[in-house]
Amino acid sequence: xxxxxxxxxxxxxxxxxxxxxxxxxxxxxxxxxxxxxxxxxxxxxxxxxxxxxxxxxxxxxxxxxxxxxxxxxxxxxxxxxxxxxxxxxxxxxxxxxxxxxxxxxxxxxxxxxxxxxxxxxxxxxxxxxxxxxxxxxxxxxxxxxxxxxxxxxxxxxxxxxxxxxxxxxxxxxxxxxxxxxxxxxxxxxx
Amino acid sequence: xxxxxxxxxxxxxxxxxxxxxxxxxxxxxxxxxxxxxxxxxxxxxxxxxxxxxxxxxxxxxxxxxxxxxxxxxxxxxxxxxxxxxxxxxxxxxxxxxxxxxxxxxxxxxxxxxxxxxxxxxxxxxxxxxxxxxxxxxxxxxxxxxxxxxxxxxxxxxxxxxxxxxxxxxxxxxxxxxxxxxxxxxxxxxx
Amino acid sequence: xxxxxxxxxxxxxxxxxxxxxxxxxxxxxxxxxxxxxxxxxxxxxxxxxxxxxxxxxxxxxxxxxxxxxxxxxxxxxxxxxxxxxxxxxxxxxxxxxxxxxxxxxxxxxxxxxxxxxxxxxxxxxxxxxxxxxxxxxxxxxxxxxxxxxxxxxxxxxxxxxxxxxxxxxxxxxxxxxxxxxxxxxxxxxx
Amino acid sequence: xxxxxxxxxxxxxxxxxxxxxxxxxxxxxxxxxxxxxxxxxxxxxxxxxxxxxxxxxxxxxxxxxxxxxxxxxxxxxxxxxxxxxxxxxxxxxxxxxxxxxxxxxxxxxxxxxxxxxxxxxxxxxxxxxxxxxxxxxxxxxxxxxxxxxxxxxxxxxxxxxxxxxxxxxxxxxxxxxxxxxxxxxxxxxx
Numbered sequence: 001x002x003x004x005x006x007x008x009x010x011x012x013x014x015x016x017x018x019x020x021x022x023x024x025x026x027x028x029x030x031x032x033x034x035x036x037x038x039x040x041x042x043x044x045x046x047x048x049x050x051x052x053x054x055x056x057x058x059x060x061x062x063x064x065x066x067x068x069x070x071x072x073x074x075x076x077x078x079x080x081x082x083x084x085x086x087x088x089x090x091x092x093x094x095x096x097x098x099x100x101x102x103x104x105x106x107x108x109x110x111x112x113x114x115x116x117x118x119x120x121x122x123x124x125x126x127x128x129x130x131x132x133x134x135x136x137x138x139x140x141x142x143x144x145x146x147x148x149x150x151x152x153x154x155x156x157x158x159x160x161x162x163x164x165x166x167x168x169x170x171x172x173x174x175x176x177x178x179x180x181x182x183x184x185x186x187x188x189x190x
Numbered sequence: 191x192x193x194x195x196x197x198x199x200x201x202x203x204x205x206x207x208x209x210x211x212x213x214x215x216x217x218x219x220x221x222x223x224x225x226x227x228x229x230x231x232x233x234x235x236x237x238x239x240x241x242x243x244x245x246x247x248x249x250x251x252x253x254x255x256x257x258x259x260x261x262x263x264x265x266x267x268x269x270x271x272x273x274x275x276x277x278x279x280x281x282x283x284x285x286x287x288x289x290x291x292x293x294x295x296x297x298x299x300x301x302x303x304x305x306x307x308x309x310x311x312x313x314x315x316x317x318x319x320x321x322x323x324x325x326x327x328x329x330x331x332x333x334x335x336x337x338x339x340x341x342x343x344x345x346x347x348x349x350x351x352x353x354x355x356x357x358x359x360x361x362x363x364x365x366x367x368x369x370x371x372x373x374x375x376x377x378x379x380x
Numbered sequence: 381x382x383x384x385x386x387x388x389x390x391x392x393x394x395x396x397x398x399x400x401x402x403x404x405x406x407x408x409x410x411x412x413x414x415x416x417x418x419x420x421x422x423x424x425x426x427x428x429x430x431x432x433x434x435x436x437x438x439x440x441x442x443x444x445x446x447x448x449x450x451x452x453x454x455x456x457x458x459x460x461x462x463x464x465x466x467x468x469x470x471x472x473x474x475x476x477x478x479x480x481x482x483x484x485x486x487x488x489x490x491x492x493x494x495x496x497x498x499x500x501x502x503x504x505x506x507x508x509x510x511x512x513x514x515x516x517x518x519x520x521x522x523x524x525x526x527x528x529x530x531x532x533x534x535x536x537x538x539x540x541x542x543x544x545x546x547x548x549x550x551x552x553x554x555x556x557x558x559x560x561x562x563x564x565x566x567x568x569x570x
Numbered sequence: 571x572x573x574x575x576x577x578x579x580x581x582x583x584x585x586x587x588x589x590x591x592x593x594x595x596x597x598x599x600x601x602x603x604x605x606x607x608x609x610x611x612x613x614x615x616x617x618x619x620x621x622x623x624x625x626x627x628x629x630x631x632x633x634x635x636x637x638x639x640x641x642x643x644x645x646x647x648x649x650x651x652x653x654x655x656x657x658x659x660x661x662x663x664x665x666x667x668x669x670x671x672x673x674x675x676x677x678x679x680x681x682x683x684x685x686x687x688x689x690x691x692x693x694x695x696x697x698x699x700x701x702x703x704x705x706x707x708x709x710x711x712x713x714x715x716x717x718x719x720x721x722x723x724x725x726x727x728x729x730x731x732x733x734x735x736x737x738x739x740x741x742x743x744x745x746x747x748x749x750x751x752x753x754x755x756x757x758x759x760x
Contacts, residue, residue: 005197005251007575012205012392015582019590020209022656024217027594027663031671047653054649058642061575072248076369079244083237086212093217101221179646195387195441202395202582210399214407262438266559269434273427276402283407291411385577385631392585400589404597452628456749459624463617466592473597481601 003064006078010060013082017089018053021046024093042096048172049092055178056085056115063119066135067126077125081118087111095168105160105167112171113153120146149174193254196268200250203272207279208243211236214283232286238362239282245368246275246305253309256325257316267315271308277301285358295350295357302361303343310336339364383444386458390440393462397469398433401426404473422476428552429472435558436465436495443499446515447506457505461498467491475548485540485547492551493533500526529554573634576648580630583652587659588623591616594663612666618742619662625748626655626685633689636705637696647695651688657681665738675730675737682741683723690716719744 025042028035060081067074091111095104120143127136152174156167215232218225250271257264281301285294310333317326342364346357405422408415440461447454471491475484500523507516532554536547595612598605630651637644661681665674690713697706722744726737 005201008198008578009201009205009247009251011575011579012202012582013209015579016206016209016586018652019583019586019656020213022660023213023590023593025660027660027667031668031674033673036673036677050649050653050656054646057579058645061579061645075248075251076244079240082208083240086209086240090212090215090217097217098221103223103226104221107226195391198388199391199395199437199441202392203399206396206399210403213403265438265441266434269430272398273430276399276430280402280405280407287407288411293413293416294411297416385581388578389581389585389627389631392582393589396586396589400593403593455628455631456624459620462588463620466589466620470592470595470597477597478601483603483606484601487606 003067003070006070006075007061007064010078010082011057014053014057014060014085017085018050018057021049021053021089021092024089024096042093045092045096048168048175049088051175051179052112053085053088055175056081056119059119059178063123063126063139066133066139067130068133069126069130071129074122074125074129077118077122081115081122084111084115084118088115100164102161102164105164106157109153109157109160109167109171112174113150113157116146116150116153120150145177149177193257193260196260196265197251197254200268200272201247204243204247204250204275207275208240208247211239211243211279211282214279214286232283235282235286238358238365239278241365241369242302243275243278245365246271246309249309249368253313253316253329256323256329257320258323259316259320261319264312264315264319267308267312271305271312274301274305274308278305290354292351292354295354296347299343299347299350299357299361302364303340303347306336306340306343310340335367339367383447383450386450386455387441387444390458390462391437394433394437394440394465397465398430398437401429401433401469401472404469404476425472425476428548428555429468431555431559432492433465433468435555436461436499439499439558443503443506443519446513446519447510448513449506449510451509454502454505454509457498457502461495461502464491464495464498468495480544482541482544485544486537489533489537489540489547489551492554493530493537496526496530496533500530525557529557573637573640576640576645577631577634580648580652581627584623584627584630584655587655588620588627591619591623591659591662594659594666612663615662615666618738618745619658621745621749622682623655623658625745626651626689629689629748633693633696633709636703636709637700638703639696639700641699644692644695644699647688647692651685651692654681654685654688658685670734672731672734675734676727679723679727679730679737679741682744683720683727686716686720686723690720715747719747 025039025046028039088111091104091108095108098104123140127133127140130136152170156170159170160167215229215236218229278301281294281298285298288294313330317323317330320326342360346360349360350357405419405426408419468491471484471488475488478484503520507513507520510516532550536550539550540547595609595616598609658681661674661678665678668674693710697703697710700706722740726740729740730737
């Protein structure tokens with residue numbers, strides 16, 4: 001079983017997730033600059049989620065360049081990742097309307113946390129399935145950034161009950177870490 | 191005629207179906223944990239439909255790895271399957287709002303029933319079109335799980351008039367059966 | 381320039397058009413069989429449009445198996461077809477709400493008429509661009525069904541002012557003609 | 571790293587952007603010709619945005635036929651372009667409701683301006699990444715049309731405060747310039 005159709009399906013789902021989030025931005029009611037103001041936090045919020053879907057697409061793209069073997073379980077782990085990411089638009093819209101409240105920030109963080117766990121499960125299972133794959137092994141030696149991100153999400157979730165803005169800052173900070181693509185895999189390929 | 195564009199189009203439609211279902215989840219009105227509560231049955235419902243679309247995508251993926259010949263009739267049988275699956279989002283949303291009532295449960299079951307019939311028609315027609323295809327023949331010897339699922343949907347539809355929750359449990363039970371991908375085809379390929 | 385990316389983009393757009401039409405079906409308000417009744421004409425209407433998008437996808441698929449050369453003008457003619465087809469969902473929804481009125485039926489027919497003209501323009505231009513393509517030439521010898529459909533759309537548009545239901549019957553009748561895929565091209569390939 | 575998955579993802583996002591814009595067109599409330607009248611400016615507006623997404627798809631298609639090398643930074647520059655284009659639907663809908671006001675016209679122009687800047691960044695970075703690519707070099711010698719478009723967007727933004735209709739005319743004028751596909755690259759390939 002090749003990875004091409006799995007990649008095509010994931011590309012489709014990620015392309016739709018990244019695009020339907022924009023449906024959460026409501027057309028301003030007035031026609032002046034003032035009516036754009038309430039859109040600004042939502043727009044920043046949309047930008048953050050857009051970057052996160054972009055990060056997952058990039059990392060997914062990198063990972064499936066080294067993964068050679070696919071079976072049914074890997075397809076389902078991939079669907080688990082897509083399921084959590086599919087909840088990002090509604091969570092983004094909830095956050096966009098209540099960005100000073102604890103729970104919308106907690107839920108957003110939990111989706112990021114569960115997505116990162118799902119991505120790690122894909123990596124681990126792919127390595128178990130194909131433990132002779134040297135490129136995959138090399139890319140696993142240094143998982144610092146992934147572990148740090150997952151921990152930072154967990155910290156941000158706890159902090160959200162007292163300082164929701166700090167949590168949002170942490171989410172944005174982790175996103176910045178990842179805009180740099182996964183050099184481990186890039187290196188292991190060259 | 192190759193299967194590649196048929197697969198690409200089906201992937202596109204299934205990717206969109208699986209993603210627009212999330213548009214049926216409304217952004218909570220409040221900003222506390224309490225306002226998330228009414229979302230829970232809808233979320234479980236969305237998860238079930240997400241799994242069903244995932245199952246059809248996986249089985250479709252498996253089936254079209256062994257199907258070699260495509261003609262116009264097969265394209266239309268494939269579109270028939272996509273048509274029934276395209277009704278899943280609206281049926282999911284109806285069920286999400288009235289999960290204790292008979293008819294939303296009946297309609298949901300009918301869509302599952304008709305989708306399984308359509309999938310069986312694709313399999314049968316593909317075998318008629320290419321009756322020398324040994325991998326396809328092998329994968330047809332054991333259709334127990336498919337027949338059992340179709341029967342369970344029929345039973346669940348009848349039960350829904352008296353015990354809608356039992357029917358929903360049956361839908362979830364069949365989904366669990368299928369999360370294990372179609373080993374018949376996997377074996378016939380190896 | 382190859383046709384692969386043009387096909388992929390068209391597949392994407394057609395897959396989205398065929399799927400977002402389902403968003404026009406509103407979730408029933410009640411939970412009984414009665415509340416499904418107002419959905420029936422809309423559902424039939426959705427089915428008709430679903431079949432039309434399916435027809436265009438099938439014929440597009442067939443046509444681009446024989447088209448070898450693509451240039452900028454052909455890309456734009458293809459976008460013209462996609463533009464008209466993209467208006468089908470809103471026209472379908474308008475028709476679903478007023479299926480006894482002249483204008484929704486007229487507009488629906490105009491979209492079908494303009495789509496068929498756009499498809500004919502793609503065929504003609506592709507032949508001019510690559511006039512040595514024998515498969516394309518053969519497929520052009522018999523354009524009876526296409527010309528008949530375009531004429532029937534025109535007749536249906538005129539009739540809609542007096543007998544909208546006759547027009548809808550004609551649209552459905554033309555759809556039935558086309559469910560049989562384009563055998564001309566299938567033959568010219570074999 | 572090949573360009574194929576980047577192209578597939580971009581095709582998916584562009585296909586969705588071009589199609590969800592149609593969701594901004596509301597189903598007319600009445601059933602007569604009169605009720606179609608308020609739709610006309612919105613429809614023209616949708617047509618203009620449809621053409622713009624078509625232009626970007628065409629130019630993207632042309633550009634990635636000559637680009638051979640891709641790295642993480644290029645993926646992010648591509649996502650930057652997709653981000654600005656993803657704002658086109660909401661901006662189109664805002665413009666459709668207030669096409670005589672300055673700010674909706676200004677915002678629409680800013681999105682076009684930022685998209686053209688992003689596209690230029692992709693071109694420049696791709697050339698830096700692969701400065702031996704002769705096809706890419708040739709296609710860069712004549713960037714008149716791109717520079718002219720970017721300048722015209724800037725002029726239109728300024729003019730929008732006094733003459734919004736002139737700005738809309740300028741946006742439509744630039745679109746006409748680009749319907750002719752990028753002959754530079756077509757030539758450099760032949």
